[in-house]
Amino acid sequence: MLRSLLIGLVAGQRGITPLAVLATATRRGEVAAELPLQTLMVNPVIAAGTAAFAAAEMAGDKMKTAPDRTVPIGLAVRGVTAAYAGAALAPRDRRVAGAGIAVIAAIVSAYPGLALRKWAMKRYGQTATGFVEDAIVFGSGLAIANPKLVSALTRRE
Incomplete structure (x- = not known):
């Protein structure tokens, strides 16, 4: 269930x-x-296609006209994708709970994530903070969903 919670944080x-x-x-x-x-x-x-859509979202985030992640449609998308990924990463008999945990984590974490990003943008700008956030979010998501990939990469070092 930890992976469901963590992927919810990513979705947020x-x-x-x-x-x-x-x-x-x-x-x-x-x-x-x-x-x-x-x-x-x-x-x-x-x-x-999923990678392309994720990249498009990341690129759009750098635009001055990008809406906040806490607008209703943004929260809805986060909730849906968190539910799906949270269910997929949960044990088979706990998928509904995994989906619920991921949705709650996504919705709740969107607000402090936005506040932290706005604080960082005042100091470092929208583009720089966006790239840093993208790297953290994508890297974390990849590690959460693909733990064997991460362990294989760390063994090579």
Whole structure:
């Protein structure tokens, strides 16, 4: 259930990233493709599409006209993607709880995440803070959904 909570924290900052890292985990076999539509993530085109949407969200975040993550549609997207990823990362018999935990974590963490980003933007600017946030969020999401990938990379060093 810890992975469900953590992926919810990721979703609170970037709404599409949970799907992209889940697609990677599904393609690598680290997460079984058992949820509805999850078998589509094994397809390289679909997996690339999730990555492209996540990258587009990250690029859009750097624009001055980007809405806050706490606008209703932003929270809705975060809730949906957190629920799906949280369920996929939970044990089979605890998927509903995993989805719920992830949704709560996403919605709650969006607010302090936004406050921290706004504070950092005053000092370092929108683009620089966005890139740092992207790196933290994407790296964390990848590690949460793909622990074997991370352990393989750390063993090489």
